[in-house]
Structure formats: structure tokens, C-alpha cells
Amino acid sequence: xxxxxxxxxxxAACALLARSPAFAEVIPIDDPVAAKIFADAKAKxxxxxxxxxxxxxxxxxxxxxxxxxxxxxSLDIESPPAPAIYPFRKFDQSNxxxxxxxxxxxxxxxxxxxxxxxxxxxxxxxYGVTVDVHHAAxxxxxxxxxxxxxAALADPKARVEINYHRKVLGQDGAGHHSPLAAYDAVSDRxxxxxxxxxxxxxxxxxxxxVWASMATEDSDAKANRGFLxxxxx
Amino acid sequence: xxxxxxxxxxxAACALLARSPAFAEVIPIDDPVAAKIFADAKAKxxxxxxxxxxxxxxxxxxxxxxxxxxxxxSLDIESPPAPAIYPFRKFDQSNxxxxxxxxxxxxxxxxxxxxxxxxxxxxxxxYGVTVDVHHAAxxxxxxxxxxxxxAALADPKARVEINYHRKVLGQDGAGHHSPLAAYDAVSDRxxxxxxxxxxxxxxxxxxxxVWASMATEDSDAKANRGFLxxxxx
Numbered sequence: 372x373x374x375x376x377x378x379x380x381x382x383a384a385c386a387l388l389a390r391s392p393a394f395a396e397v398i399p400i401d402d403p404v405a406a407k408i409f410a411d412a413k414a415k416x417x418x419x420x421x422x423x424x425x426x427x428x429x430x431x432x433x434x435x436x437x438x439x440x441x442x443x444x445s446l447d448i449e450s451p452p453a454p455a456i457y458p459f460r461k462f463d464q465s466n467x468x469x470x471x472x473x474x475x476x477x478x479x480x481x482x483x484x485x486x487x488x489x490x491x492x493x494x495x496x497x498y499g500v501t502v503d504v505h506h507a508a509x510x511x512x513x514x515x516x517x518x519x520x521x522a523a524l525a526d527p528k529a530r531v532e533i534n535y536h537r538k539v540l541g542q543d544g545a546g547h548h549s550p551l552a553a554y555d556a557v558s559d560r561x562x563x564x565x566x567x568x569x570x571x572x573x574x575x576x577x578x579x580x581v582w583a584s585m586a587t588e589d590s591d592a593k594a595n596r597g598f599l600x601x602x603x604x
Numbered sequence: 605x606x607x608x609x610x611x612x613x614x615x616a617a618c619a620l621l622a623r624s625p626a627f628a629e630v631i632p633i634d635d636p637v638a639a640k641i642f643a644d645a646k647a648k649x650x651x652x653x654x655x656x657x658x659x660x661x662x663x664x665x666x667x668x669x670x671x672x673x674x675x676x677x678s679l680d681i682e683s684p685p686a687p688a689i690y691p692f693r694k695f696d697q698s699n700x701x702x703x704x705x706x707x708x709x710x711x712x713x714x715x716x717x718x719x720x721x722x723x724x725x726x727x728x729x730x731y732g733v734t735v736d737v738h739h740a741a742x743x744x745x746x747x748x749x750x751x752x753x754x755a756a757l758a759d760p761k762a763r764v765e766i767n768y769h770r771k772v773l774g775q776d777g778a779g780h781h782s783p784l785a786a787y788d789a790v791s792d793r794x795x796x797x798x799x800x801x802x803x804x805x806x807x808x809x810x811x812x813x814v815w816a817s818m819a820t821e822d823s824d825a826k827a828n829r830g831f832l833x834x835x836x837x
Contacts, residue, residue: 400652400655400656401652401653401656405652406652410643418631419634419638419639420634422633422655422658423634423801423805423806424801425655425658426659426660428660429693430688430689431688448837453802455662455663455664455665456664456802457617457802459800459802460802461660461802490730522764549751552605568656568694569686569692569693569694570689570692573656602803
């Protein structure tokens with residue numbers, strides 16, 4: 372192989388690796404580059420409310436429950452009582468399971484297999500808020516996702532939750548849920564508030580990679596993963 | 605009473621109210637003014653690590669335990685096992701109580717009366733980190749506190765924890781613990797990551813008011829409250 376051919380092959384291999392979803396470049400929030408992206412980001416109105424209530428999933432299948440808890444608290448929706456802090460009330464990963472939520476899936480089954488996008492949507496809807504379900508499949512596409520999610524992240528009465536596959540973001544793991552907290556148009560990245568905080572930090576991920584990570588089949592749901600837009604009046 | 609005299613009395617009353625510690629103007633982090641203060645603040649190097657692990661106290665006397673948990677996680681100190689997320693490990697408000705910590709004060713007593721500044725310092729020190737204890741009393745003063753705390757908040761290897769009385773900040777409640785996450789020299793304010801998140805949001809509080817809130821006697825300790833500087837090598 373000539374030197375020039377060898378160089379071309381090497382460059383092509385590098386380009387392929389750089390494009391591979393397994394090598395998506397997510398940026399942890401404590402990276403100096405992330406601080407700059409945050410400073411520039413315009414769609415981040417719910418960020419401060421979300422970090423006020425940001426918490427870890429209580430166990431390894433509670434990503435959906437933790438995401439819902441954070442989002443409901445951040446929207447000031449009246450919660451069921453929380454005995455340990457009575458007379459104060461806040462959503463936690465235990466009192467979230469009211470009778471209406473239990474009817475969708477009880478903790479025993481969530482411990483086994485987590486939640487699908489539609490199950491989580493139903494649970495959040497049980498608290499009287501509007502929940503739009505968008506599976507990452509035609510006719511929805513990357514542009515539609517970016518437009519809907521970035522508009523919601525600029526609206527104080529809306530929140531966004533994603534159901535995605537970690538591998539596509541180059542992270543260890545499989546299907547996962549987390550809230551989005553911001554969108555930056557310059558870098559075209561979303562901030563994912565990862566709820567498995569014992570494992571990975573919050574990250575800024577390229578919109579195209581977030582889309583690709585949602586456009587994966589959830590075998591429990593027999594449908595693609597996707598995103599929720601949660602809205603109060 | 606003449607109109608002029610009446611006006612003078614009214615103005616004096618307003619000035620007195622404005623000066624009263626019970627009317628300190630803390631700014632919640634989701635206020636637009638807070639976003640501006642955060643953007644301008646220079647001493648905030650640990651902020652992103654702290655919010656990665658920011659959590660609520662598990663019950664109403666666990667403010668010190670929650671503060672220690674957040675700070676130890678943010679410094680990447682090896683934690684005891686956390687059974688629900690095994691094989692991952694992170695500090696939580698239960699596994700924090702190793703044998704060395706239990707010897708200082710067990711949960712049964714923390715549930716009754718919380719922790720003094722020195723008890724909390726001892727517990728954190730049990731994890732092999734350096735902890736400087738500064739009671740808010742002479743020879744320490746506001747200038748000393750501001751200098752030490754703002755320098756620590758600009759150091760990636762240091763964290764600051766405060767033990768204060770809420771009333772002085774115009775908040776409902778009494779003795780409390782929380783981490784500081786940033787300092788802004790322009791507004792001369794510290795960001796308090798309040799761990800009683802079911803009750804109050806994180807706030808930017810004037811340095812003088814933070815000092816005054818620490819310069820109050822803790823009757824359990826028979827000493828003034830104060831602040832800790834926690835440092836890794």
C-alpha cells in the first residue's frame with residue numbers, strides 16, 4: 372500500500388469513528404466548554420427550577436420515576452404528602468405512586484423492567500398536566516424534535532423528558548429516561564440532566580445524537596423510544 | 605404631628621425595617637436577577653460538581669448529613685457501598701454513617717437534634733479530608749469569612765459548608781446547614797444550596813447577612829455557628 376493510500380485509509384477510518392454514534396461527543400457539565408455553552412444558551416428557562424429539584428434515581432430501574440419527580444416538583448404541582456418532611460409536601464420516588472399511578476404500573480413491576488415512554492406519560496398525566504408523547508419515528512424527525520423541544524425549553528410552563536438508548540451517546544448502559552434542561556442553538560446541543568447520577572454526570576449532547584438515541588426500539592414497548600413535552604396551564 | 609415629622613418617622617421606620625436582619629433580601633436562583641449574578645460570578649468552580657450531586661435532606665434534622673453527602677460526592681471521595689445501586693458507589697444519607705461517623709453521633713440522636721458545626725466537621729474529617737472549622741466569632745469577622753470562603757469557592761479542591769440561623773436571612777426556621785456554591789464580588793453575595801429543598805430554593809444572600817446568620821449561638825454547642833472549609837489534596 373502506498374503511503375498516500377495508507378493515509379487516505381487512516382483518515383477515512385478516523386472520520387468513520389468520529390461519525391459513529393458510539394463515539395458521540397457528549398460534554399460533561401463541569402467541563403469549561405460546557406460552562407460556555409450554558410452561558411450562551413437561550414432556551415434554558417426551566418433550568419434553575421429543575422436543578423432545585425434535581426435528584427438521583429433511587430435504584431437502577433427508577434429513571435422514569437426520578438425524571439417525573441423532578442419535573443413535577445419543578446412545575447409546582449401539588450404533591451401527595453411526604454411523611455418524613457410533614458407538614459411540607461414534595462414529590463419523591465415513593466409518594467409519586469398514587470392510586471392512579473399504581474394502576475398503570477406498581478413499583479414491583481417498575482423494579483423489574485422500568486417504564487416505557489407511554490407508561491411514564493400516563494403516570495405524569497395522572498397529575499392533571501398535559502403530556503404530549505412523541506415517538507422518535509416518522510413522521511417525526513430530527514428537525515421536528517429540535518423545534519418542539521427547544522421551544523418547550525424556552526417556555527416556563529413546559530418541560531421535556533427523553534427516553535433514549537445510552538449506547539448511541541457513547542455511554543455504558545441501555546434504555547434510559549432523563550429530563551432535558553436547556554438547548555443551545557450555536558452548538559446545537561441539549562443539556563441532559565442524567566438521573567443515574569451515581570454513574571454519569573449531566574451532559575450537553577448534540578441534537579442529532581439525542582435524536583438517534585431516541586430513534587431506537589424499546590422491546591418492551593414494541594415501538595421506538597422518544598420524548599415527552601409536559602405542560603401546565 | 606407635622607407632615608414633615610410624620611414623613612421623617614415613616615422614613616426612619618422604613619430604614620430600620622430595611623436594615624433588620626429579618627428582612628435580608630435573599631434572591632432565589634430562578635429569579636432573572638440571580639441568573640445575571642451567576643453569569644458574572646467568578647468564584648464558582650465547584651458549582652457544577654455540587655449541582656450534579658445536589659439533593660434534599662431526608663428528614664427535617666438531616667441538613668448537616670445532606671450537606672456532607674453532596675460535598676463528599678462532589679469531591680469524588682470513595683464512598684461506602686450503596687446497596688440499591690450496586691456495583692456503583694455514591695454517598696447517600698444512610699451509607700454516610702460508617703463506624704467512625706456513628707461514633708460521633710448515631711442517626712437516632714441526629715433525628716432528635718441535628719448536628720453542631722464541630723460534630724459535622726468531625727464526621728467529614730473521618731473520610732480523610734482536611735476540614736477547617738471557623739466559628740463566627742472574634743477574631744474571625746465578616747472580612748475574614750468573605751476572603752476565606754470566596755478563595756475556597758474558586759479552588760477546585762475545596763468546598764464551603766455553612767451552619768447558620770435562618771431567621772437572620774428572613775426565612776422561616778432556625779439553625780440550619782447547607783453548602784455554599786459560589787461567590788459574586790460585584791453584588792457581594794454567596795449562593796447557598798439550601799438542602800431543605802421542599803421548603804425553600806437555593807438563594808443568593810448578601811455576605812454580611814450570611815455572616816450575621818452564622819454569628820448566632822447554637823445552644824447545643826454553647827458556641828456560635830460558623831463555616832467549614834473542606835479540602836482534598
